[in-house]
Amino acid sequence: MRVLGFVRRSASTPIILALLVALVTIVANSAGDASLRRIVVGAVVNMIAVIGIYLFIGLTGVFSFGQLAFMAIGAYATAIFTVPVATKRALFSAMPEWLADINLPFIPGILAGALVAAVVAFLLSFPMARMQPLSAGLATLAILVAVYTVAGNWTAVTNGSKGMSAIPTNTTMPVALIAVILVIIAVWIFQQSGLGLRIRATREDAVAARAIGIKVGRERGIAFVASAFVMGLAGGLYAQLQGTLSPDAFFLNQTFLLIAMLVVGGLNSLTGAVIGTILITAFRRVLQVIEAGVDIGPLEIPGRPGLTEVGIGIALLVVLALRSSGLTRGTEVSWDSLVRFGKRLTRRGTPSAAPTAAADPESVAGLAAAERTTPETATAEAVIEPERTPGA
Amino acid sequence: MNGFLQGVVDALALGSLYAIFALGIALIFSVLKMINFAHSELVTIGAFVLILLADVPLIIRILILVVVVVGAAVLMERVAFRPVRGAGQTTMLITSFAVSYLLQNAAILIFGPDLRSGSVWSVLNESFMLGPVRILNLNALTIVLTLVLLVALTLFLRKTSIGLQMRAAAEDFTTARLVGVKANRIIAVAFGISGLLAAIASFLLTAQTGVVTNTIGVQVVLMAFVATILGGMGSLSGAVIGAFVLGAVSVILQQLLPLELRPFRDAFLFAAVFVVLVVRPGGLIVTRASRARV
Amino acid sequence: MTAPTTVAAPAQTDAEPELLLEAQAIGVSFDGVHALDDVSIGIRSHEVFGLIGPNGAGKTTLMNVLSGFQRPTRGRTLVNGADATRWGPEKTVRHGVSRTFQAVRPFPALTVAQNVELGALGVGTRRRVAAERVDYILEALHLSHRRDDFAGKLPHGEERRLGIARALASEPQVLLLDEPAAGANEAESDELVASLRAIKAEFSCSLVVIEHDMRLIMSICERIHVLDYGRSIAEGTPAEIQANPAVREAYLGQVAEAGAGES
Numbered sequence: 001m002r003v004l005g006f007v008r009r010s011a012s013t014p015i016i017l018a019l020l021v022a023l024v025t026i027v028a029n030s031a032g033d034a035s036l037r038r039i040v041v042g043a044v045v046n047m048i049a050v051i052g053i054y055l056f057i058g059l060t061g062v063f064s065f066g067q068l069a070f071m072a073i074g075a076y077a078t079a080i081f082t083v084p085v086a087t088k089r090a091l092f093s094a095m096p097e098w099l100a101d102i103n104l105p106f107i108p109g110i111l112a113g114a115l116v117a118a119v120v121a122f123l124l125s126f127p128m129a130r131m132q133p134l135s136a137g138l139a140t141l142a143i144l145v146a147v148y149t150v151a152g153n154w155t156a157v158t159n160g161s162k163g164m165s166a167i168p169t170n171t172t173m174p175v176a177l178i179a180v181i182l183v184i185i186a187v188w189i190f191q192q193s194g195l196g197l198r199i200r201a202t203r204e205d206a207v208a209a210r211a212i213g214i215k216v217g218r219e220r221g222i223a224f225v226a227s228a229f230v231m232g233l234a235g236g237l238y239a240q241l242q243g244t245l246s247p248d249a250f251f252l253n254q255t256f257l258l259i260a261m262l263v264v265g266g267l268n269s270l271t272g273a274v275i276g277t278i279l280i281t282a283f284r285r286v287l288q289v290i291e292a293g294v295d296i297g298p299l300e301i302p303g304r305p306g307l308t309e310v311g312i313g314i315a316l317l318v319v320l321a322l323r324s325s326g327l328t329r330g331t332e333v334s335w336d337s338l339v340r341f342g343k344r345l346t347r348r349g350t351p352s353a354a355p356t357a358a359a360d361p362e363s364v365a366g367l368a369a370a371e372r373t374t375p376e377t378a379t380a381e382a383v384i385e386p387e388r389t390p391g392a
Numbered sequence: 393m394n395g396f397l398q399g400v401v402d403a404l405a406l407g408s409l410y411a412i413f414a415l416g417i418a419l420i421f422s423v424l425k426m427i428n429f430a431h432s433e434l435v436t437i438g439a440f441v442l443i444l445l446a447d448v449p450l451i452i453r454i455l456i457l458v459v460v461v462v463g464a465a466v467l468m469e470r471v472a473f474r475p476v477r478g479a480g481q482t483t484m485l486i487t488s489f490a491v492s493y494l495l496q497n498a499a500i501l502i503f504g505p506d507l508r509s510g511s512v513w514s515v516l517n518e519s520f521m522l523g524p525v526r527i528l529n530l531n532a533l534t535i536v537l538t539l540v541l542l543v544a545l546t547l548f549l550r551k552t553s554i555g556l557q558m559r560a561a562a563e564d565f566t567t568a569r570l571v572g573v574k575a576n577r578i579i580a581v582a583f584g585i586s587g588l589l590a591a592i593a594s595f596l597l598t599a600q601t602g603v604v605t606n607t608i609g610v611q612v613v614l615m616a617f618v619a620t621i622l623g624g625m626g627s628l629s630g631a632v633i634g635a636f637v638l639g640a641v642s643v644i645l646q647q648l649l650p651l652e653l654r655p656f657r658d659a660f661l662f663a664a665v666f667v668v669l670v671v672r673p674g675g676l677i678v679t680r681a682s683r684a685r686v
Numbered sequence: 687m688t689a690p691t692t693v694a695a696p697a698q699t700d701a702e703p704e705l706l707l708e709a710q711a712i713g714v715s716f717d718g719v720h721a722l723d724d725v726s727i728g729i730r731s732h733e734v735f736g737l738i739g740p741n742g743a744g745k746t747t748l749m750n751v752l753s754g755f756q757r758p759t760r761g762r763t764l765v766n767g768a769d770a771t772r773w774g775p776e777k778t779v780r781h782g783v784s785r786t787f788q789a790v791r792p793f794p795a796l797t798v799a800q801n802v803e804l805g806a807l808g809v810g811t812r813r814r815v816a817a818e819r820v821d822y823i824l825e826a827l828h829l830s831h832r833r834d835d836f837a838g839k840l841p842h843g844e845e846r847r848l849g850i851a852r853a854l855a856s857e858p859q860v861l862l863l864d865e866p867a868a869g870a871n872e873a874e875s876d877e878l879v880a881s882l883r884a885i886k887a888e889f890s891c892s893l894v895v896i897e898h899d900m901r902l903i904m905s906i907c908e909r910i911h912v913l914d915y916g917r918s919i920a921e922g923t924p925a926e927i928q929a930n931p932a933v934r935e936a937y938l939g940q941v942a943e944a945g946a947g948e949s
Contacts, residue, residue, distance in 0.1 A: 201808070
């Protein structure tokens with residue numbers, strides 16, 4: 001019983017999210033052909049990256065354009081660590097001996113790649129901590145451009161604009177799924193910890209946070225490094241999914257796509273990161289099909305390149321204008337919020353007058369807040385019924 | 393010595409180009425506290441106008457250019473930025489990023505992904521000798537235009553009523569509103585001017601490259617961001633100084649860096665910016681409005 | 687900079703009680719304007735100390751100096767005898783000087799309980815200990831029924847109590863309250879007086895109260911310090927302050943003698 005109570009109070013969010021991701025992944029995977037399956041695995045890897053971005057932007061409230069730089073670092077490092085020595089000698093003749101001699105198996109290779117990304121972020125976090133939030137956000141743009149330039153030109157290590165190839169491809173669907181679930185659980189534990197709370201406090205009000213002793217720069221730095229590690233992980237998985245790498249995969253376009261996913265779902269919640277990824281991925285897939293040209297009975301729509309990106313751009317602008325805190329409005333899905341939503345569905349119009357006795361801060365908070373204000377504040381509803389108009 | 397003078401002219405020309413871009417960004421930032429990523433797409437729109445209408449007489453082409461780009465800038469503010477104005481800096485930043493991405497890809501959707509080329513004004517690609525230094529007409533025009541723009545903008549901000557209101561708004565929008573400054577009007581005018589600057593920038597840039605792609609504006613605008621940050625966000629004079637510093641550093645790096653390191657020039661530049669932000673988090677010129685208050 | 691061994695004693699009385707928090711000859715200038723000029727105060731243990739003065743007198747600036755947010759241009763601050771002038775707010779609160787804000791500044795998207803818990807976590811308290819403290823403090827400030835609500839949704843009166851609760855969670859020796867009764871009606875103000883008395887007793891800390899509500903100040907404070915145009919003009923018991931002509935002038939003279947007292 002106690003275990004169940006704990007799960008309901010403190011662990012329902014990651015369990016629900018993990019189940020959701022597993023369900024969507026498995027359904028999409030079994031419904032489609034080989035090319036769709038590859039897209040699904042790619043989407044799971046994207047989700048890890050979106051969660052990585054959330055870990056910094058979402059928890060600290062400091063904007064960053066540069067988190068994909070760490071995905072790039074993780075990807076290249078993993079590639080270098082895992083391409084067989086003989087292949088490296090043959091393909092990348094300019095690579096220094098000691099680097100070419102490194103060879104790691106899949107999982108250690110990915111973890112080592114993520115670690116490299118985290119170390120770079122750690123070094124950068126000290127100067128970052130000195131900056132005002134807006135400057136820091138732009139400084140991250142400088143990091144992105146610098147990493148992009150280096151990746152495109154440092155032939156000895158990255159093979160320059162030709163990119164890396166012959167990377168072993170171990171990122172299968174089960175691997176990606178297990179990875180994303182582990183990341184969801186780890187990030188949940190992180191954000192519920194005392195450290196996670198302190199980081200979120202700096203987001204809410206940096207001045208008030210300082211007044212109660214929180215070292216704002218330090219906490220932001222920790223979130224930055226944690227984010228870089230997860231980004232690096234996503235990068236490593238990406239390298240092992242594609243088998244090839246080029247710097248363009250980690251530049252402004254991809255940055256935009258992943259940020260769009262996070263913002264549509266809701267910048268300030270893990271639920272937002274997960275749901276935003278699922279929604280935008282599905283939407284993008286639909287647009288891509290249309291872009292390739294479709295015949296609907298007599299109606300023939302010719303293919304148009306650029307349509308997908310324009311569609312996603314418009315979707316993001318609409319969400320920003322109508323609901324800038326995203327579909328989840330910064331709240332997390334939880335067992336209680338789902339139960340409440342279920343009750344609401346069955347008894348339409350009669351607001352539940354009996355709040356549960358559970359003491360879970362997150363979920364009950366969502367519940368209470370929703371009852372006092374407009375109904376759309378509730379997580380589950382926000383997710384499932386975004387079109388409902390606000391109550392007066 | 394001649395090499396040095398040549399370098400100075402190159403640096404001035406590059407700095408001037410950056411300055412025209414940076415001014416447009418700094419102007420919007422000063423009133424709205426928003427980095428307008430989509431400034432590069434205003435430039436792209438201008439470039440398309442110039443190249444697509446290559447057969448139209450130059451004067452008319454320039455007229456159309458200005459009308460279209462200024463119109464696009466004002467429209468952009470009305471449609472995309474006004475709805476999110478109250479939603480906080482992050483939301484505005486993401487919105488401008490989204491507008492930029494949307495327009496970049498709309499260009500592909502409308503004009504296709506291929507590069508288009510055309511001549512803007514062939515006279516600009518000729519050059520003349522000033523003493524020992526060879527100066528490209530385009531570079532001379534860039535430098536002169538920048539000077540004219542600086543003077544005009546300064547006069548506008550200091551002498552006209554709307555310019556004064558704009559400065560008041562940049563200092564402290566809340567107070568400015570209390571004394572009767574109309575936010576919508578000020579912001580619309582700021583976007584109009586940034587559109588004008590973008591039109592001029594697109595003219596100079598397209599005359600230089602002779603081609604247009606959907607991302608023609610991006611690289612220079614990235615540099616202009618750097619210039620604005622370097623100069624201190626929100627300070628117009630800071631943006632101009634930042635632009636010239638950046639132009640000079642670019643030219644110097646290009647000359648001094650060993651050949652094998654030249655491809656990394658941008659990486660060095662951005663690393664340098666990072667260092668500046670560490671040493672002076674507020675940029676070279678710190679404005680009163682950018683200081684944090686408890 | 688200075689050796690902490692020399693406990694500074696600017697006052698002459700031999701029976702001077704030990705001071706928890708001191709400001710010595712504090713001066714603060716913004717762009718050449720003196721916000722504070724040569725202001726000295728000392729907070730004793732277990733006292734309620736009032737800080738009053740007309741608008742713009744420098745009360746909040748002094749509070750910012752005491753809490754480490756504002757580094758003074760001249761003078762120094764001492765916490766338990768140690769020079770705290772350069773500590774900044776993070777270290778100051780760790781040494782037992784906690785503050786509230788006039789605008790409360792809660793963490794709106796976190797729950798009431800999390801807000802208070804952070805008050806303890808911020809100064810390095812262990813999670814388990816912090817959780818226990820939360821229950822106790824919420825009880826004391828009559829916020830238990832709100833513990834799982836978002837702080838951003840509280841009505842104003844409860845929001846102000848939350849600000850105090852969060853500041854108390856660091857278990858301060860001195861609690862600085864910046865206009866705790868701002869916007870409160872008479873009944874709420876009375877309630878607040880009762881709360882503050884209870885806090886002083888239960889949490890055994892000194893209170894420094896900035897307030898415009900004279901009724902509140904006079905009924906709760908043991909000593910009152912009066913600022914005007916950034917200078918100290920009086921210090922004493924409520925009765926002394928009420929009788930003080932300079933204080934009367936500062937408050938009334940603003941209207942009566944506009945233009946005369948510019949300096």
